[in-house]
Amino acid sequence: MxxxxxxxxxxxxxxxxxxxxxxxxxxxxxxxxxxxxxxxxxxxxxxxxxxxxxxxxxxxxxxxxxxxxxxxxxxxxxxxxxxxxxxxxxxxxxxxxxxxxxxxxxxxxxxxxxxxxxxxxxxxxxxxxxxxxxxxxxxxxxxxxxxxxxxxxxxxxxxxxxxxxxxxxxxxxxxxxxxxxxxxxxxxxxxxxxxxxxxxxxxxxxxxxxxxxxxxxxxxxxxxxxxxxxxxxxxxxxxxxxxxxxxxxxxxxxxxxxxxxxxxxxxxxxxxxxxxxxxxxxxxxxxxxxxxxxxxxxxxxxxxxxxxxxxxxxxxxxxxxxxxDTTSQIDDAGTNVATSFKGSIKFDNVHFSYVEDEEVLRGISFDVNEGETIAIVGATGAGKSTIINLLNRFYEIKDGVILVDDINIKDFTLASLRTQIAVVLQDVFLFADTILKNITLEHPSITEEDVKQAAKDIGIHDFIMSLPNGYNYNVKERGVMLSSGQRQLISFLRAYVTNPSILVLDEATSSIDSYSEQLIQNATDKITKGRTSIVIAHRLATIKKADKIIVMDAGEIVEQGTHKELLKKENGYYKNLYEVQFLQNEVA
Missing domain, CATH: 1.20.1560.10 (ABC transporter type 1, transmembrane domain)
Structure with a gap:
């Protein structure tokens, strides 16, 4: 010593x-x-x-x-x-x-x-x-x-x-x-x-x-x-x-x-x-x-x-x-303040690993045009959620570049970049507070009237008003007073009320009742309309409506195209995935 x-x-x-x-x-x-x-x-x-x-x-x-x-x-x-x-x-x-x-x-x-x-x-x-x-x-x-x-x-x-x-x-x-x-x-x-x-x-x-x-x-x-x-x-x-x-x-x-x-x-x-x-x-x-x-x-x-x-x-x-003394902050040296995005996204030869020498993304490249909805499908561990994390700069990429409106996302200030990208995660986290505060997160520019109007727009106002105290209903720690479907609806409203330029959805509707699923489908249709959307797809309806489907396997993009185009590929990865997984769900 x-x-x-x-x-x-x-x-x-x-x-x-x-x-x-x-x-x-x-x-x-x-x-x-x-x-x-x-x-x-x-x-x-x-x-x-x-x-x-x-x-x-x-x-x-x-x-x-x-x-x-x-x-x-x-x-x-x-x-x-x-x-x-x-x-x-x-x-x-x-x-x-x-x-x-x-x-x-x-x-x-x-x-x-x-x-x-x-x-x-x-x-x-x-x-x-x-x-x-x-x-x-x-x-x-x-x-x-x-x-x-x-x-x-x-x-x-x-x-x-x-x-x-x-x-x-x-x-x-x-x-x-x-x-x-x-x-x-x-x-x-x-x-x-x-x-x-x-x-x-x-x-x-x-x-x-x-x-x-x-x-x-x-x-x-x-x-x-x-x-x-x-x-x-x-x-x-x-x-x-x-x-x-x-x-x-x-x-x-x-x-x-x-x-x-x-x-x-x-x-x-x-x-x-x-x-x-x-x-x-x-x-x-x-x-x-x-x-x-x-x-x-x-x-x-x-x-x-x-x-x-x-x-x-x-x-x-x-x-x-x-x-x-721990220096674990994302580099926030960007000077561009994003007030809004047109919505074009480009991943160019992006490499990334959570653990050194164990790449999760292996040089993926794809483009999303303004206003498009793309679906990302693939087996668990393929790297789908990682794309969401990198777009929001939760992690730094190892190599390659990510562009939004043809500008490197590193050139934007972190706060302005994340303000323009709303994310609805698969695992919804709610704080031990009222529904209203969980939606606004106490943002000074979002009023209660804005929240109520947004809830009416996506069709969940009646559901919220049916709860004791309505928007002032306390959901307790991690939202335990709500069902998983109800928590998902609150997260959709939280994303929608910020009026984002880009929307990212990590859908999760397994174990959700049919009523909540219908509300979530209506909310999805509403909030993706007219804005660039990236959806990690778990539902057949979303995949069919997507302008483009990106199919991933082991950190690589193996296929890209529309639903119809991909189904025409003989022995294609997506066709096999669709027949084994999505078609079974449709029959069920």
Missing amino acids: SKTKENNFDFNLFKRLFQYIKPYKTIFFSLIALVVLLAGLSAATPYLTQYAIDDSITNKEQKGFLFYVILMFVVLILQTVFQLLFTYYAAWLGQNLVMDIRVKLFDHLLRFKMKYYDNSSVGVLITRAVTDMERIADIFGEGLFMIFKDLLTMTVVFGVMFFTNVKLSLIVLLMLPLLLYATRIFQKYMKKAFEEVRTEVSNLNSFVQERLTGMKILQLFTRETIEYKNFKNINERHKKGWLKTVWYNSIFFPLADLVSSISIGLVAWYGGLHVVLDDNVTQGILVAFIMYIPMLYRPLRQIADRFNALQMGMVAANRVFKVL
């Missing part, structure tokens, strides 16, 4: 974190001022107690004693007020800083390539955006400022002790190296333990998220017992990670208390002996030192505790910054 990795505190990481403090520098420096004030006041009470005993109690001066009591009360009030301000604004700074980082992280995630999400766990990313962020907030709320406060308090207290009595201070100092060494060892092992805990938390979140999302599959294949055992194993590893931190705490903190108690005992023994034998140590000094020792050792004990929060925060920050 390198030296850098062994460091308990990564100053480069903290320096980067500090960049986010700049907008709140007034609060930051105010907190430092409060730390200084609190450290100064910390030694005031024992110091005043010393003089109250030596000047007033010993001499039985009631008036002088009252004066010291009033001073101690003022110090207590000031400490309370300053501590309140310090605690609140330290947490306030941490939460504001985390809010800024979380917003930046989410904005960064929104622009990642689809390939990044193909290879990443959703549960892990949720951990980064939620749980890890709270640990970063603890750096300021419970970690850094508290450590600084504790160190400054120790320095002030020991300075006052040394100024008051050197010999008693040296006795206290005898036990300090042992505690410092123990603290150092504690920090080292706690860092490793917290890294393990964070890893297991990510694994736990990922496992639970995936199983809850795929609960239907688990129950269909009776995987409940197996997944229960898997969860127990993951939870056991998580528990063991946390128990390591508990074990280290259970060793360190009693040791710190023991060292503090021994120091108090030595001071009481030595100081008490000299109170009796000579005047080098007064009763007030002895009492003050007994009060000073916990104030000296408690911050050191707390530093280790604060360091736990700091370690967790730094580990979390490192994980978050790794995501922020």
